[in-house]
Amino acid sequence: MNLVKEYWDSCLWISYLNDLPEEKDKVDIIDTLIRKAQKPNSNILIVVSTIVLAEIQPRDNYNQIHYREIREMFYKARHFIKVQTVTPTIADIASQFRTSNPNVNLFDAIQMSTAALERCHILYTLNGSGQRPRPNDILKFNGVVMAPGLPPLNIQIPVMPPDSQLPLT
Amino acid sequence: MSKMTDGHYTFSIKSELPEELLPIDFFESTLDDLKQLLSHIEFARTGDQPQASWKIETDGIYVVASVNGLPGEQLEGILWDAYAGFEANEYGKEENWPKSYDEDTKQVIKRIANRVKKGIPMVVQVAEREPLRITSPEQVRRQRREKYIAWSSVEGTLDVISVHGRPFFVLYEHGSSSRVRCTFPDDWTEKVVKLLSKRVVVEGLVYYKQSGEPERLSKPTSIETVPEPESEISALRGTVRGMTGELSTYEYVQQLREKDESS
Numbered sequence: 216m217n218l219v220k221e222y223w224d225s226c227l228w229i230s231y232l233n234d235l236p237e238e239k240d241k242v243d244i245i246d247t248l249i250r251k252a253q254k255p256n257s258n259i260l261i262v263v264s265t266i267v268l269a270e271i272q273p274r275d276n277y278n279q280i281h282y283r284e285i286r287e288m289f290y291k292a293r294h295f296i297k298v299q300t301v302t303p304t305i306a307d308i309a310s311q312f313r314t315s316n317p318n319v320n321l322f323d324a325i326q327m328s329t330a331a332l333e334r335c336h337i338l339y340t341l342n343g344s345g346q347r348p349r350p351n352d353i354l355k356f357n358g359v360v361m362a363p364g365l366p367p368l369n370i371q372i373p374v375m376p377p378d379s380q381l382p383l384t
Numbered sequence: 385m386s387k388m389t390d391g392h393y394t395f396s397i398k399s400e401l402p403e404e405l406l407p408i409d410f411f412e413s414t415l416d417d418l419k420q421l422l423s424h425i426e427f428a429r430t431g432d433q434p435q436a437s438w439k440i441e442t443d444g445i446y447v448v449a450s451v452n453g454l455p456g457e458q459l460e461g462i463l464w465d466a467y468a469g470f471e472a473n474e475y476g477k478e479e480n481w482p483k484s485y486d487e488d489t490k491q492v493i494k495r496i497a498n499r500v501k502k503g504i505p506m507v508v509q510v511a512e513r514e515p516l517r518i519t520s521p522e523q524v525r526r527q528r529r530e531k532y533i534a535w536s537s538v539e540g541t542l543d544v545i546s547v548h549g550r551p552f553f554v555l556y557e558h559g560s561s562s563r564v565r566c567t568f569p570d571d572w573t574e575k576v577v578k579l580l581s582k583r584v585v586v587e588g589l590v591y592y593k594q595s596g597e598p599e600r601l602s603k604p605t606s607i608e609t610v611p612e613p614e615s616e617i618s619a620l621r622g623t624v625r626g627m628t629g630e631l632s633t634y635e636y637v638q639q640l641r642e643k644d645e646s647s
Contacts, residue, residue: 220559230633234622238633242621250618260559270640272627284623291613292583297559298539303532304596320641332596333559341634349638 221252222262222330224340224353225270225322227373232271232284241341247379248339252295261296263289264305264329266322268298299329308332308362318351327353331361331368338370393459395422395466397496398507410504411549414496421492425465428484430458460511467510469493474518532592538564538601539585539610545576555586557598564590566601575607583610 230238231245252259268289289298299305308331309324316324323342330338342353357370397414419438426434436454454462465482472480473493481490497518499506508516540562544554553576555564566586568576588604628636 218559226633226637229627229637231621232624233627233633234625235628235632241633246618246621253617262559270637281624281627284620287614288617288620290610292610293613293617296617299559300536302536302590302592302596302598303534304592322641342637 217258218260219258220260220262220333220335221248222326222333222335222338223267224326224338224342225267226341227339228263228267228271228288230341232288241373244373244375247375248373251376251379253293255294257295259295262330262333262335263296263298264326265298265300266325266329270322297333299333301325301329302332305329305332308365312361316351316356319356320351323351323353327356327359327368327370328361331365334366336369338368339373340370341372393456393463393511395463396509398509399504407504410499412546414499415548417492417496421466421469421489421496422462424486424489424492425462425469425482425484426454426458428486428489429461429465430454436462463510464513467508467513467516470497470508470516470518473497474516534590534592535588535605536590536598537585537587538566538590538598540564540583542576542579542582542584545580547573551576555584555601558583560597562597562599564598564601566604568604568607572604572607579607579609584608585610 227245230242231249234242249261251257252261268285271285271289289296305325305328308328309321312328313319313321313324319327327338338353340353354370354372356368358367359370360367395418397418399410422436422438423434426436436459465484468480468482469485469489470493472478472482472485473490474497485493496506506518508518538555538557540555540557542553543556546552550567551570551573552565552567555566556562557564566588585606585608586601586604587606588601590598591600591602593599631639
């Protein structure tokens, strides 16, 4: 069974934990992808950078419950999640990439480097899905080659898997 | 330099690579081969079942055999024959193989020497002989493949504990199943044994291949189990409501990153 690696940007996790009513459609998709990945016979491995762990923090009133839930999500031995540390190679690729793309945010560059080096089949992000896309949204870099020898990044906004859509009644 | 010390004759095969760069099975394979080699030679020289008691020790990158149980002359002769076998193999002269060597014995020598072709240069030493260096251009290529060394961590399942010589275990990295050889201090043995087959995070000096995959870890500073989750991840949906305040997720992440960039 071939392993399918998916890199998940921080915003997917934040969206999932936050579960805003106005983002229900997106969160439903994320929920479906998570349920698909966590099946015992799944061949999906979700990759996240340790940077994600640092980014996922409530804006205000960060309390013990929040802390425990976030730890429960990432700091446990889940078979379908790999938390990848920022290694020297990843930092090096991110640094080189930002030399030619100075407006790319450091965190974005590290996440993109991680996804590239891990040879993820897809990098899921919501960064670029807003009403006012910005020039340096991750989504704009779909197809970019982060470093020689690495495959081009396939950057997408998550969509509902075809086999998971409910039939219209 | 190999020599007779404390009534023991020693023979050593020293790898010239730092211990951290050696393949996981280097010590065990070489020790097995060395025992087999000495036993073959003794049998050929004495005609009796091998009697010498070979005490094999590893000290870092050394493989040392010290012996007793046979007259000194016999012991010395066995070790010189062992050395001569490496020499004959190195210089490719059939007539130089010692008389005590049959085809099986030659194969043992070739097996050890073949590790050189895999990039592990060695020096064979025995008393009263010049150190014999066995090397290969592969060494340079192998060292170049080791691109990064950094204090970092590796997460995976702990397996294959060896306390033979310098203790180490193998960590099968989560997600890639790469084998990462992790040496550890003697006083960690009890702790490491308890963690067998558990998922752990080990911190230490990590050697990465050029591909970015970890290959070895030395000088470990900590090892911790990764606990089993208490709930399915899907149960965490909406558990940190309001974490973005009044902002959408997208706006929140943008603001977060812009703030970090400008600070």
